[in-house]
Amino acid sequence: MDAPIIHGGGITEAAAHFGGTPEDWLDLSTGINPCPAALPAIDAGVWHRLPDRHVEEAARIAASRYYRTDGLMPLPVPGTQSVIQLLPRIADPAKRSAIFAPTYGEYARVLKAAGLVVDSVTCADDLQAGYGLAVVVNPNNPTGRLIPPDEVLAMAQAMRAHGGLLVVDEAFGDLEPEASVARHVAACDNLVVFRSFGKFFGLAGLRLGFIVANPPIEESFREWLGPWSVSGPALALSAKLMEGDTQRIRAGIAQRKAALDAVLCSAGLQVVGGTGLFALVEHERAHDLHAALCKAHILTRKFDYNPRWLRIGLAPDAGGDRRLAEALNRGGV
Amino acid sequence: MDAPIIHGGGITEAAAHFGGTPEDWLDLSTGINPCPAALPAIDAGVWHRLPDRHVEEAARIAASRYYRTDGLMPLPVPGTQSVIQLLPRIADPAKRSAIFAPTYGEYARVLKAAGLVVDSVTCADDLQAGYGLAVVVNPNNPTGRLIPPDEVLAMAQAMRAHGGLLVVDEAFGDLEPEASVARHVAACDNLVVFRSFGKFFGLAGLRLGFIVANPPIEESFREWLGPWSVSGPALALSAKLMEGDTQRIRAGIAQRKAALDAVLCSAGLQVVGGTGLFALVEHERAHDLHAALCKAHILTRKFDYNPRWLRIGLAPDAGGDRRLAEALNRGGV
Numbered sequence: 001m002d003a004p005i006i007h008g009g010g011i012t013e014a015a016a017h018f019g020g021t022p023e024d025w026l027d028l029s030t031g032i033n034p035c036p037a038a039l040p041a042i043d044a045g046v047w048h049r050l051p052d053r054h055v056e057e058a059a060r061i062a063a064s065r066y067y068r069t070d071g072l073m074p075l076p077v078p079g080t081q082s083v084i085q086l087l088p089r090i091a092d093p094a095k096r097s098a099i100f101a102p103t104y105g106e107y108a109r110v111l112k113a114a115g116l117v118v119d120s121v122t123c124a125d126d127l128q129a130g131y132g133l134a135v136v137v138n139p140n141n142p143t144g145r146l147i148p149p150d151e152v153l154a155m156a157q158a159m160r161a162h163g164g165l166l167v168v169d170e171a172f173g174d175l176e177p178e179a180s181v182a183r184h185v186a187a188c189d190n191l192v193v194f195r196s197f198g199k200f201f202g203l204a205g206l207r208l209g210f211i212v213a214n215p216p217i218e219e220s221f222r223e224w225l226g227p228w229s230v231s232g233p234a235l236a237l238s239a240k241l242m243e244g245d246t247q248r249i250r251a252g253i254a255q256r257k258a259a260l261d262a263v264l265c266s267a268g269l270q271v272v273g274g275t276g277l278f279a280l281v282e283h284e285r286a287h288d289l290h291a292a293l294c295k296a297h298i299l300t301r302k303f304d305y306n307p308r309w310l311r312i313g314l315a316p317d318a319g320g321d322r323r324l325a326e327a328l329n330r331g332g333v
Numbered sequence: 334m335d336a337p338i339i340h341g342g343g344i345t346e347a348a349a350h351f352g353g354t355p356e357d358w359l360d361l362s363t364g365i366n367p368c369p370a371a372l373p374a375i376d377a378g379v380w381h382r383l384p385d386r387h388v389e390e391a392a393r394i395a396a397s398r399y400y401r402t403d404g405l406m407p408l409p410v411p412g413t414q415s416v417i418q419l420l421p422r423i424a425d426p427a428k429r430s431a432i433f434a435p436t437y438g439e440y441a442r443v444l445k446a447a448g449l450v451v452d453s454v455t456c457a458d459d460l461q462a463g464y465g466l467a468v469v470v471n472p473n474n475p476t477g478r479l480i481p482p483d484e485v486l487a488m489a490q491a492m493r494a495h496g497g498l499l500v501v502d503e504a505f506g507d508l509e510p511e512a513s514v515a516r517h518v519a520a521c522d523n524l525v526v527f528r529s530f531g532k533f534f535g536l537a538g539l540r541l542g543f544i545v546a547n548p549p550i551e552e553s554f555r556e557w558l559g560p561w562s563v564s565g566p567a568l569a570l571s572a573k574l575m576e577g578d579t580q581r582i583r584a585g586i587a588q589r590k591a592a593l594d595a596v597l598c599s600a601g602l603q604v605v606g607g608t609g610l611f612a613l614v615e616h617e618r619a620h621d622l623h624a625a626l627c628k629a630h631i632l633t634r635k636f637d638y639n640p641r642w643l644r645i646g647l648a649p650d651a652g653g654d655r656r657l658a659e660a661l662n663r664g665g666v
Contacts, residue, residue: 110559
């Protein structure tokens with residue numbers, strides 16, 4: 001099996017190679033809100049006890065409202081990665097799988113490792129080939145391409161014609177609620193939506209995501225994960241945060257993204273995509289630029305499959321913006 | 334597939350049936366230390382970032398010392414249940430599996446659900462039959478039976494003779510460090526040890542366990558769980574707690590267990606087993622006693638397979654002890 005892709009959380013390796021302690025580094029390698037939501041007070045019992053049903057139910061109800069699922073109760077999972085690991089189990093092994101590419105690399109890695117044949121596809125028409133499973137990340141990472149909900153639903157219809165499933169990963173969808181198809185899952189039995197909690201709220205360390213799926217698929221994931229798969233603090237905190245002031249979080253992210261865009265523009269870099277949580281830069285020698293920023297102890301995300309791309313996340317404050325701006329000035333790439 | 338067994342964390346259901354709010358109930362249905370260790374201060378970044386390697390490494394080093402693994406680095410996992418879910422993958426599907434019974438029910442449930450043939454065994458000689466996988470919980474839940482390490486190692490040898498694996502679940506082993514075989518894993522390639530973090534430290538809501546296994550098996554579990562399977566706070570807190578004053582926790586548990594034993598003795602109940610974290614009572618009509626305690630909003634653990642057993646966990650304080658004593662007096666069963 002291929003080794004897991006290093007993406008985000010790789011500061012330790014970067015510091016070992018380029019020097020400095022992990023704390024010194026400015027981590028722009030992820031798409032995580034750099035200004036974590038303040039942790040609300042939670043009942044001390046959620047640390048102590050096995051997560052009890054009423055704690056899980058409260059999180060599910062909050063998630064159904066926050067993700068606007070039209071009443072369907074999302075299933076809390078210990079991070080989207082945990083359900084990507086299980087994805088081969090919902091794929092028909094006799095059929096090929098399709099992934100809208102380029103995108104988050106863990107889908108192809110995990111499906112291929114399970115022995116499935118995976119095709120990279122680029123447009124809805126490609127789904128006519130009769131895949132057992134198709135995965136689309138929307139908005140896409142790293143390009144930011146956003147497919148309107150009616151087109152996503154048409155893709156689900158096309159998949160249904162051949163008895164296939166469509167998984168829509170809306171990990172970066174919190175800033176684009178109108179584009180979500182979560183509200184259509186209840187009426188579309190072959191549609192599954194993955195949501196990530198940690199990116200928008202800036203709490204990726206919690207390990208929490210939700211899946212929106214109809215009973216047979218939702219029950220399968222629940223069974224495979226087993227009881228108590230999500231920590232009590234994650235359930236309790238997320239319920240409060242999803243019902244809290246998400247507008248303020250949204251405004252904070254918008255301010256940080258505007259600052260990043262300004263830095264990149266001043267540096268003369270060409271932004272070719274992104275979402276509210278990161279920008280995708282195209283550069284003739286993006287790997288050299290990545291290395292130059294590493295020398296300034298700033299970690300960004302490069303892509304083996306495209307040496308012209310660099311993904312740059314949000315800095316936590318104006319000091320971080322300046323540090324990036326200065327490194328780009330000095331970089332001379 | 335059978336529904337997951339309801340064990341621990343079932344206060345919501347009990348309250349729905351017998352009245353009261355979950356907060357009113359005295360939960361003696363688990364084997365969790367009722368006096369959670371105080372949460373040490375942790376770096377705020379562990380909530381925010383994907384768990385970075387240096388956070389995981391610190392937890393592994395602390396775990397190798399705390400579990401006395403003779404240098405082998407335990408793998409953090411999001412609760413022992415998460416690896417029980419994966420256990421069918423290390424079992425040879427062409428061979429039968431053996432479980433030392435009676436014990437924690439999730440092993441048989443998960444292995445059978447995966448289509449494996451599972452035999453209940455009771456003594457080491459039974460392993461001569463040539464199983465692909467054998468599971469022994471030691472000390473055992475709910476009986477408390479403790480197999481000395483040399484006998485466990487002999488069982489591992491017997492399993493090796495047929496190319497089989499021995500999994501030793503030491504979830505209740507923190508109070509019996511001398512009985513652990515964790516230090517022998519490095520020299521015994523077919524031995525795997527599961528440790529639970531939450532029971533002894535009273536932090537089951539964290540969802541954290543460790544597995545002690547040699548590289549090929551350890552790597553397989555790591556691969557199946559995928560990256561970032563354990564939350565950052567769980568890793569950071571556990572590292573500090575395992576290096577903290579565990580002697581005080583041990584003394585607190587001993588005091589609570591002595592109080593439970595005194596209550597059960599005064600009530601004339603026959604204690605036939607247990608560990609430092611629970612007592613196993615034998616009673617002619619244990620299910621009636623369970624129901625009588627439920628009416629007093631005290632949840633204990635009954636067993637479908639043995640209507641004469643009741644497992645009773647530790648109360649958090651003297652008030653809880655008195656409440657149990659009074660309910661047992663009034664119960665009149």
